[in-house]
Amino acid sequence: QITLKESGPTLVKPTQTLTLTCSFSGFSLSDSGVGVVWIRQPPGKALEWLALIYGNDEKHYSPSLKTRLTITKDTSKNQVVLTMTNMAPVDMATYYCAHDRPGYGFGYWGQGALVTVSS
Amino acid sequence: QSVLTQPPSASGTPGQRVTISCSGSSSNVGINPVNWYQQLPGMAPKFLIYNDNQRSSGVPDRFSASKTGTSASLAISGLRSEDEADYYCAVWDNSLPGVIFGGGTKLTVL
Numbered sequence: 738q739i740t741l742k743e744s745g746p747t748l749v750k751p752t753q754t755l756t757l758t759c760s761f762s763g764f765s766l767s768d769s770g771v772g773v774v775w776i777r778q779p780p781g782k783a784l785e786w787l788a789l790i791y792g793n794d795e796k797h798y799s800p801s802l803k804t805r806l807t808i809t810k811d812t813s814k815n816q817v818v819l820t821m822t823n824m825a826p827v828d829m830a831t832y833y834c835a836h837d838r839p840g841y842g843f844g845y846w847g848q849g850a851l852v853t854v855s856s
Numbered sequence: 857q858s859v860l861t862q863p864p865s866a867s868g869t870p871g872q873r874v875t876i877s878c879s880g881s882s883s884n885v886g887i888n889p890v891n892w893y894q895q896l897p898g899m900a901p902k903f904l905i906y907n908d909n910q911r912s913s914g915v916p917d918r919f920s921a922s923k924t925g926t927s928a929s930l931a932i933s934g935l936r937s938e939d940e941a942d943y944y945c946a947v948w949d950n951s952l953p954g955v956i957f958g959g960g961t962k963l964t965v966l
Contacts, residue, residue, distance in 0.1 A: 786955035842891035842906040
């Protein structure tokens with residue numbers, strides 16, 4: 738059974754760096770055919786893809802946020818970490834991580850973590 | 857602004873068939889498989905359809921999808937109240953490169 742769960746601060750101040758951790762079970766991120774993706778959703782708005790990492794350490798970032806994002810994996814801990822620098826109020830959103838299998842899709846999602854950006 | 861265009865809303869009565877469109881371009885829908893996700897109110901999205909028209913495990917056959925050229929669509933037949941949700945299409949865009957989501961369609965069951 739595949740499960741994922743996001744963790745991190747619920748409140749960050751403007752200009753701070755956000756660090757979110759996706760802890761997962763039921764699969765290993767040592768396989769190039771498996772990935773973990775980060776997606777966010779501002780309140781009342783649409784889903785927005787942020788970043789993706791595969792087991793072979795191949796990484797992809799949203800072009801509009803690329804300069805602010807870093808995605809890494811710790812295979813031994815079954816975790817994927819997303820950092821986003823220079824947070825602003827517009828970055829307030831629920832942040833989701835999900836399991837990705839190329840040619841398939843985001844089949845399993847975490848419950849999401851709401852991040853508020855306020856001073 | 858989403859590169860994938862979905863109608864913001866759709867509606868139907870119980871038992872009806874509704875369709876939701878997803879319009880893209882030659883760099884995304886035209887050449888890559890489209891996936892669909894359902895998001896019930898207050899919940900995380902759920903995987904519905906992959907590879908244009910394949911239902912994910914456990915998804916009822918009331919849900920179907922298709923693609924022609926640079927447009928895709930999701931159809932829900934025998935509409936039920938529990939189908940009331942937001943629906944999103946998603947696809948890889950070779951020009952970015954990256955994944956793009958449609959703006960979402962809010963389905964109301966009247």
